[in-house]
Amino acid sequence: MKTFSPDDENNKKLVDFLKKLGLNSPEIKIVTSTEIEFKKGENVCKQGSFASYIMILKEGWLKSYIENIHFKNTIFKITKPFSIIGLSCLYGDNHYHFGCQALMPSKVCLVERTVFDNIIKGNNKFASEIIKMYSNSLQNLYDRLNSISNKQSLSKVCDSLIYLSEKIFESDTISPIITRRDIAELSGLATENIVRVLAELKTANAIAIDKKEITILDMDMLKRFSCFG
Amino acid sequence: MKTFSPDDENNKKLVDFLKKLGLNSPEIKIVTSTEIEFKKGENVCKQGSFASYIMILKEGWLKSYIENIHFKNTIFKITKPFSIIGLSCLYGDNHYHFGCQALMPSKVCLVERTVFDNIIKGNNKFASEIIKMYSNSLQNLYDRLNSISNKQSLSKVCDSLIYLSEKIFESDTISPIITRRDIAELSGLATENIVRVLAELKTANAIAIDKKEITILDMDMLKRFSCFG
């Protein structure tokens, strides 16, 4: 008698995801052969280090960020399964231009860059799907840049909350795995200001706060604040 | 007797560029069939409008930017021939997520999105080259985000000058087609601050200013300021 563990279930979903991207069974076998576990807070990749791998997030949550000299990070993406991380390093100067850290215990498949590249070159459907991911990544970065570069704190925080709710958690509730500091680094602000803006939004009944969990009560209001600048 | 105009010369270079990307003669014919001229200051594409075309810059210079409600733009890229613009719109929600304007009289080849997509799907070498461009675009956006989100004005301006000198003009001299306002929008600062920081850099003998033309005298110093944060 065969028993199904949560892991089997997850494996099946991963294979489905990869099939939809156009990979055949041998290719799927190749890209899922190396699996690594990361604890909460562990570095999945370090900015500046040699970019040997493209990573496929199989389980857990990650944050990708750019770090500057004074250890002040800018998070530009939160990722959930199943996502591919490191596409920007597929070509270029061979180094990761960003850091990536696990927000909770996570499992990641590592695929050597050259292997990944060869699959792309031999599989048009897959190449096309990868290009779609690049398009999305660029659009996401444009959105971040727009928010961070020419808006004020209230709008920035609203943008971050909208991003987390709509794009990441697909829920009114933002998981407590996201800290105030994460929101700060996502918004390009200091943590203390996040706390203050969140308090404002709570007073305006736009959000509810239960310890670290934030629930969006009035998305329209957040969007108005976001547009207002 | 055949006479060569500057335009013929330019056509030849464009064809060479496209050949290197892996396009064959019929494909080159297709992507260069529609050519449009833009005057200085004209919109090449407008943020929010329907994204029908991928654009190939054949002659001139363009700036790509994100505009917010209060008409405060953030330039994220300056482009010179030969560059492909609009790759982020190849898939997705069918709208340009950025605006693009001619910095001087420019010529652009328009390629319908679907046509471009079909070529990618049938030409592995070209797909691979396009993916390289996506990688570069992402890396450039990471750099911009890093500069704009967690540095101070001096460092931001240095980043912009380094970008313009090394990546764009490939010269110590930054062309006067770049205005103070352009540098401001590239750095995420107000124009008045750009003037002040440039004056500072001039005093420090890091740059020389002749009207609108800026010459970098001490790149090392700029890089130190850039890193300092």
Next chain:
DNA sequence: AATAAATGTTGATATTTATCAATTTTACTT
């Protein structure tokens, strides 16, 4: 369960940058 460590919160203050206003210089148009 107790303790330590990390995260969150609040108020006061300093710093940075934007804005505004006035003027000069440069570029464009006829």
Next chain:
DNA sequence: AAGTAAAATTGATAAATATCAACATTTATT
């Protein structure tokens, strides 16, 4: 070449945000 428009510059001021310090709360560890 004159006149107009656009861009650059300067100083003064206002606004926004970061920083610092002190403390509270939550989470992790033994």
